[in-house]
Amino acid sequence: MFDLKGKVAIITGSTKGIGKAIAIQLCKAGAKVVISSRKHQECVKFSKELIEKGFSAFSIPCHVGKKNEIKNLVQETIKKFNSIDILVSNAATNPAFGPLSNLQDPAFDKIIDVNLKSSIWLINEASPYLKKNKTSSVIIMSSISAFIGTKDIGAYGISKAAEVSLVKHLAVELGSYGIRVNAIAPGLIKTDFSKAIWNNKKTLTKQIETTPLKRIGYPEDISGIVHFLASNASLFITGQLIVADGGETITSVIS
Numbered sequence: 001m002f003d004l005k006g007k008v009a010i011i012t013g014s015t016k017g018i019g020k021a022i023a024i025q026l027c028k029a030g031a032k033v034v035i036s037s038r039k040h041q042e043c044v045k046f047s048k049e050l051i052e053k054g055f056s057a058f059s060i061p062c063h064v065g066k067k068n069e070i071k072n073l074v075q076e077t078i079k080k081f082n083s084i085d086i087l088v089s090n091a092a093t094n095p096a097f098g099p100l101s102n103l104q105d106p107a108f109d110k111i112i113d114v115n116l117k118s119s120i121w122l123i124n125e126a127s128p129y130l131k132k133n134k135t136s137s138v139i140i141m142s143s144i145s146a147f148i149g150t151k152d153i154g155a156y157g158i159s160k161a162a163e164v165s166l167v168k169h170l171a172v173e174l175g176s177y178g179i180r181v182n183a184i185a186p187g188l189i190k191t192d193f194s195k196a197i198w199n200n201k202k203t204l205t206k207q208i209e210t211t212p213l214k215r216i217g218y219p220e221d222i223s224g225i226v227h228f229l230a231s232n233a234s235l236f237i238t239g240q241l242i243v244a245d246g247g248e249t250i251t252s253v254i255s
Contacts, residue, residue, distance in 0.1 A: 001231060002227065002231045002232075003029065003030055004227075005029075005031075006032070007030070007032065007085040007230070008077065009026050009031045009085065009230065010036065010073065010074070010086070010088065011026070011033060011036065012037070012062065012064050012073075012090050012122070014033075014036055014037060014046070014088075015045075017192060018141065018189060018191060018222050019088075019091070020219065021218075022090065023035055023046070023050070023057070025220070025224065025227050026227060026230065027056070028055075029230075029231070031056075031085075032058070033050070033055070033056065033058075034057075034059075034060055034080075034081075036060050036062045037061065037062070038061065038063045039061065040061040044059050060077065064118035064121075064122065065093075065113040074122070078129060083132070084126050084136070085133050086136070086137050086139075086230045087122065087130065087136075087138045088139045088141070088230075089122055089123070089138070091118065092141065092159075093115065094111065094153060094155075095107045095110055096155045096156070097152050099151060099152070100154045100155065103154075111158075112159055116159050116163060116166070119140050119166060123170060127174065130179050133178070134177070134178035135235065136178065137181075137229055137231075138174075138181040139184065140163050140166065140167055140181070140184075141184055141222075142160045142161075142163045142164050142167075142183040143160040143186060144186070144243060144245050145157035145160050146160035146161040146185055147161065147164075148249060160185075164183055164185075167183040171238040172239070180229070180235070180238040181238055182241070184222060184226065184229070185241055186222050187217055187243075187249070188207055188245070188248070189219060190219075191219060198216055211246040211248045212246060212247030213246035213247055216246070217244065222244055229242070
């Protein structure tokens with residue numbers, strides 16, 4: 001039930017970090033994977049690496065904050081594979097760091113466009129093809145910042161909380177077509193995106209001490225969950241948020 005042979009998967013933001021690990025995992029499971037990110041050369045380079053290893057991959061550059069490029073991503077995928085079975089909305093941005101009182105409109109607009117609107121655009125564009133397959137799966141990458149308060153990444157957290165709500169609404173709208181829509185909320189994962197946190201020895205030590213599993217996460221910790229949600233092993237799961245944070249959000253630190 002974990003076999004993805006013949007399935008076509010689009011993964012945004014898939015040339016590094018969590019997205020790259022997801023692409024490798026789905027390829028190993030037999031899927032035909034569309035590699036996508038803003039940088040054309042990186043897409044081509046990574047897709048070639050996958051092909052050289054015997055996997056089926058195809059590169060389509062896409063800036064998810066631009067609606068016309070999302071439309072092109074879906075259209076080119078259909079031209080190449082004539083199908084879409086798995087949609088992983090992973091690309092995200094966070095150009096605003098600091099309190100919400102300092103948040104500038106252009107930065108917030110970018111966060112909402114890339115982190116939230118892009119998922120709506122992508123799913124709406126791909127849904128006619130997802131509906132044909134009866135067991136299609138949509139996976140949106142949220143974050144634990146969706147449901148905990150922070151001092152510095154509030155705007156990012158707001159966008160991620162909105163994604164969780166989006167998942168529930170889409171699960172209801174698309175459920176009758178057999179399309180499952182779920183989200184994953186990673187904790188601290190060792191990627192370039194979160195380097196400012198894990199690269200700080202003091203912050204990292206505190207993070208590890210307060211996390212039950214006594215470590216931070218790695219991209220592969222998330223790719224396996226995506227594999228599960230993309231496969232027939234999760235055919236009766238929709239509208240849900242899976243938290244993958246090593247137990248960080250279940251702990252209470254009392255000083």
